[in-house]
Amino acid sequence: MKNFKKVLSKEGYNLKKVLSKEVYNLRKVLSKEGHNSGLNAAVYAFLDSDVKIVTGVPGFPITSLMEALGERIRHEWSINEKVALELALGSSVCGERSAVITKHVGMNVLSDPLVTSATHTIGAGLVIIAGDDPGVQKSQNEQDSRLYGLIAEVPVFDPPTPEALYLSIKEAFELSENVSTPVIIRLTDRLLISEGNITREIKSKSKPMCLDKKIWHLTMFGKHQNFHRISFPRMREYAGRSNLNTYKKRGASGIISSGFPTSLVDSIIPDNFSHLSLGIINPLPLDTVNRFMDEHERVLVVEETEPVIERQLTKRVLGKLTGHLPYGIIEIEDIQKAIQNINNDTVARDIIPQTIKERGLRQICQDCPYIPLYNAIKELNVPVAGDLGCSIMTSSPPLSLLDAAFSLGSAIGTACGFSRKGIAIIGDFGLAHSGIAGLINAVHNKHELLVIVLQNEVAAMTGGQQVPDLTGLVSSYVKDTEIIDPQANIDIKDILEKKLESKGISVILARAVCPRY
Structure with missing residues (x-):
C-alpha cells in the first residue's frame, strides 16, 4: 500500500477519497x-x-x-x-x-x-x-x-x-x-x-x-x-x-455496522472494540442487536446513507442522529473520529453544503448537437422544466437554462403546472420511461406548453442504450408536432416563439446524433 503521507501531499487529492481508495485497493494488491x-x-x-x-x-x-x-x-x-x-x-x-x-x-x-x-x-x-x-x-x-x-x-x-x-x-x-x-x-x-x-x-x-x-x-x-x-x-x-450476521465480542464498547462500511470498520477497529456486522437489516434481528447493546456500555452504529438501523433501536446508541457520523457516504476518517468521541453523548457537526464550484460538474459536451437549441431557449423569457437526461447539465452556469428538474420523465408534468405557457425539455428515453404519461395528461386536460423532445435514439447519460422511436405515437396524439434538425440552417428562436404564441400543446422532435454513440 502506498505511503499515505506521500499520497496526501499531492495537490488536489481529497482526504476522504484517498483514504477510502488506498485502503480498499489493498485488497487488489494482496489478492490471490x-x-x-x-x-x-x-x-x-x-x-x-x-x-x-x-x-x-x-x-x-x-x-x-x-x-x-x-x-x-x-x-x-x-x-x-x-x-x-x-x-x-x-x-x-x-x-x-x-x-x-x-x-x-x-x-x-x-x-x-x-x-x-x-x-x-x-x-x-x-x-x-x-x-x-x-x-x-x-x-x-x-x-x-x-x-x-x-x-x-x-x-x-x-x-x-x-x-x-x-x-x-x-x-x-x-x-x-x-x-x-x-x-x-x-x-x-x-x-x-x-x-x-x-x-x-x-x-x-x-x-x-x-x-x-x-x-x-x-x-x-x-x-x-x-x-x-x-x-x-x-x-x-x-x-x-442468519450466518451473514457476525458477532465479535472484544471490549466494553462496540460497533454495529452494515453494508460496505463494515469493511471500513474491519480495517481500523481498535482491538478493544466489539463488532456486530449485520448482513440482513430487515427484519432487524432485534434479539441479537439487543444482546449486543446490553453487553456494551457504548454502541456506535455505522451505516450508509440514512440512520435506518439507528432509528429502529429503542436503547440509546451513537451515530448519525447524535452527530458522531455524517449522513450519506461513510469514509474511514469518519469512523475514526466517531470512535474518538465514543464517550460523548453528542458531537457538534458543521454541515457545509457542497457547491458545484468546489466539486466540479460535467458540462454539456462541446460538440453536442443540441447547443444551438439550448442557446435559442436561453434567449426566451419563459419557465423551463428539464429532465434527468443530458439536459440536466444545462442547469448550471454558463447556460443556467432550467428552472426545475425533479425526476426522469417529469419535465412535461412539471411544465403543465407553470402559471404561463412554458417549455418542457425531455430526452426520448425520459419520454418513453414515464414522460409519455405526462404528455397524455397534458392533452387530456388541455394544458398550454411546448414540449421539446431531444430525439437522439439513445440513453446517452447511461451508456448509449437504445430507445424506442415514439414519433408515430406522438405525432398521432399531438396535432402540432414538428420535426427539426437543431444543426440545420434554421431560425430556431423564431420557431420556438411561434410555438409559444400558439394555443394548446406543441411538440418539437429535435433529431440529432450523439457524437459519443
Whole structure:
C-alpha cells in the first residue's frame, strides 16, 4: 500500500477519497488468483441460482452489472423500473427465478407493484438489486433503498464484501421462495469494485414453484393477515439465525455496522472494540442487536446513507442522529473520529453544503448537437422544466437554462403546472420511461406548453442504450408536432416563439446524433 503521507501531499487529492481508495485497493494488491470483484460475485450468484431472466433500467452504479451478464442469462433493459419489476413478477408467477437491477431512484418507480407483491405472494424467487449512490456521484439525489424494505415489509440484505454479496443473492432467492415475497439487496459502487474470495455453490437447495392461486380465496385484508401469519414470522426467524450476521465480542464498547462500511470498520477497529456486522437489516434481528447493546456500555452504529438501523433501536446508541457520523457516504476518517468521541453523548457537526464550484460538474459536451437549441431557449423569457437526461447539465452556469428538474420523465408534468405557457425539455428515453404519461395528461386536460423532445435514439447519460422511436405515437396524439434538425440552417428562436404564441400543446422532435454513440 502506498505511503499515505506521500499520497496526501499531492495537490488536489481529497482526504476522504484517498483514504477510502488506498485502503480498499489493498485488497487488489494482496489478492490471490481466484479472487473476484463484487460485480463478478453478483453475476456468479445469478448463474448459480439458476436465474432465468434479469430486467432493469440503466444508471449508476448498476449499468455494468447488467452488461456483465453477457449471453449467459437472458436479460433486457426495460422502459422503466415498474415495467421491469412487473415482468420479473410474471416470470416468478410461472415458476422461473428472476431479478431486477435498478439504481436507487428506480426503487421509487417500482414501489407500486413491490408493496403489493408482498401480500399478493409470488412463485419462484425474485431478487431486486438496488444500487445506491452515497455521496451522489451520478444521481439526482441521495437516498437509502433499505427504507423500501420497511415500507413494503420485505427482506433487505446489505452485504459488505463480494463474498457476502454472493451468499446474500444465493440465500435471497431461497428466502424469497420461503416467504413468497421479493427480496431487496442493497449495494454500492464501492462494493461492486471491491475484491475478495468467493466460494461458488452451484446446487440450489430448493425447486422454484409457481404461484399458488389459492391466495385468491382471501380478501385483500385477508392477504395481509396471511402475510403476518406466515411470511413475516419466517422473515424474522431467518434474520435471527442468519450466518451473514457476525458477532465479535472484544471490549466494553462496540460497533454495529452494515453494508460496505463494515469493511471500513474491519480495517481500523481498535482491538478493544466489539463488532456486530449485520448482513440482513430487515427484519432487524432485534434479539441479537439487543444482546449486543446490553453487553456494551457504548454502541456506535455505522451505516450508509440514512440512520435506518439507528432509528429502529429503542436503547440509546451513537451515530448519525447524535452527530458522531455524517449522513450519506461513510469514509474511514469518519469512523475514526466517531470512535474518538465514543464517550460523548453528542458531537457538534458543521454541515457545509457542497457547491458545484468546489466539486466540479460535467458540462454539456462541446460538440453536442443540441447547443444551438439550448442557446435559442436561453434567449426566451419563459419557465423551463428539464429532465434527468443530458439536459440536466444545462442547469448550471454558463447556460443556467432550467428552472426545475425533479425526476426522469417529469419535465412535461412539471411544465403543465407553470402559471404561463412554458417549455418542457425531455430526452426520448425520459419520454418513453414515464414522460409519455405526462404528455397524455397534458392533452387530456388541455394544458398550454411546448414540449421539446431531444430525439437522439439513445440513453446517452447511461451508456448509449437504445430507445424506442415514439414519433408515430406522438405525432398521432399531438396535432402540432414538428420535426427539426437543431444543426440545420434554421431560425430556431423564431420557431420556438411561434410555438409559444400558439394555443394548446406543441411538440418539437429535435433529431440529432450523439457524437459519443
